[in-house]
Amino acid sequence: xxxxxxxxxxxxxxxxxxxxxxxxxxxxxxxxxxxxxxxxxxxxxxxxxxxxxxxxxxxxxxxxxxxxxxxxxxxxxxxxxxxxxxxxxxxxxxxxxxxxxxxxxxxxxxxxx
Amino acid sequence: xxxxxxxxxxxxxxxxxxxxxxxxxxxxxxxxxxxxxxxxxxxxxxxxxxxxxxxxxxxxxxxxxxxxxxxxxxxxxxxxxxxxxxxxxxxxxxxxxxxxxxxxxxxxxxxxxx
Numbered sequence: 001x002x003x004x005x006x007x008x009x010x011x012x013x014x015x016x017x018x019x020x021x022x023x024x025x026x027x028x029x030x031x032x033x034x035x036x037x038x039x040x041x042x043x044x045x046x047x048x049x050x051x052x053x054x055x056x057x058x059x060x061x062x063x064x065x066x067x068x069x070x071x072x073x074x075x076x077x078x079x080x081x082x083x084x085x086x087x088x089x090x091x092x093x094x095x096x097x098x099x100x101x102x103x104x105x106x107x108x109x110x111x112x113x
Numbered sequence: 114x115x116x117x118x119x120x121x122x123x124x125x126x127x128x129x130x131x132x133x134x135x136x137x138x139x140x141x142x143x144x145x146x147x148x149x150x151x152x153x154x155x156x157x158x159x160x161x162x163x164x165x166x167x168x169x170x171x172x173x174x175x176x177x178x179x180x181x182x183x184x185x186x187x188x189x190x191x192x193x194x195x196x197x198x199x200x201x202x203x204x205x206x207x208x209x210x211x212x213x214x215x216x217x218x219x220x221x222x223x224x225x226x227x
Contacts, residue, residue: 033214042117042204042217043158056214088156092215102215104150104158 002027004105006091012111013081021076021108025093031055032074033102034066035090043090049074078110086112115140117205119218126195127226133180134190134221136205145209147188149179152202152220161203164188195225 005024013019025032031050035043045058049068063079072093078085088109092102116139126132138147149161164172164179172179180189192199205218 031213035215035217040219042206042219043215045214045216048214058214090156090158092158094213101148101160101163103160107156109156 004029004091004093004103006089006105006108008108009106010109010111012113014113015081015083017081018077018079019081019110021078021089021091021110022073023076023091023093023105024073025091026103029093029095029103030072031094032068032072033092033094034074034076035092036060036085037088037090037107039087046076081112083112086110115142115207115209115216117207117216117218119205119221121221122219123222123224125224125226126192128197129194131191131193132195132223134192134203134205134223136188136190136218138186138188138205138207140186140207140209142209145207147179147181148206148208148215149177149188149190150204150206150217151199152204154201158204162190192223197225197227199223200225 007022033048034046037043047057048055052068065077068074088107090107091105094102118137145166147164151159162174162177164181176193178191202220204220206215208215
């Protein structure tokens with residue numbers, strides 16, 4: 001039973017560039033959430049996708065956008081990268097909007113120089 | 114507003130001893146869930162234990178137990194018989210039932226000494 005997978009593992013970008021991170025949910029899961037975890041801090045909720053629509057959003061600017069595909073996989077896009085966007089980006093999945101347990105992927109570590 | 118507070122940035126415990134990691138939360142909602150996750154240096158968040166706001170008994174999962182005191186809004190994690198592999202960051206999190214997003218605390222770094 002494959003868990004949550006994310007790609008790439010590491011990424012280095014330059015300020016102003018755009019980046020796309022990818023996530024495949026755990027088998028049987030249809031809801032995907034994205035989190036940003038800065039160094040030494042807890043994860044911060046970015047947004048959540050269910051049935052290919054953004055259902056909830058945290059306090060992040062419009063530079064952060066996403067997409068969910070019919071197979072439930074998801075992408076996180078960040079435009080006009082800032083140095084402060086350097087963080088571990090975690091993807092989590094669960095079944096439907098009501099289930100309480102989220103399974104996390106290993107994360108993508110993004111470094112912006 | 115929802116908030117999770119973990120006041121212990123770092124903790125040390127001797128191998129085989131028990132340790133308590135503190136967590137307090139703030140919410141005006143009556144229905145919510147409390148979670149503890151372990152994050153090793155590899156980065157992956159590992160689910161440990163869950164407590165629902167209406168659960169009358171404290172949750173237990175193997176060596177992990179959650180000391181839930183609703184009136185004090187605290188949800189401390191107790192790890193019994195610590196092992197060297199328990200060394201990691203530990204995060205307390207809350208999910209309000211009507212909103213399917215998690216709020217995380219700032220974490221506690223646990224070091225288990227041999």
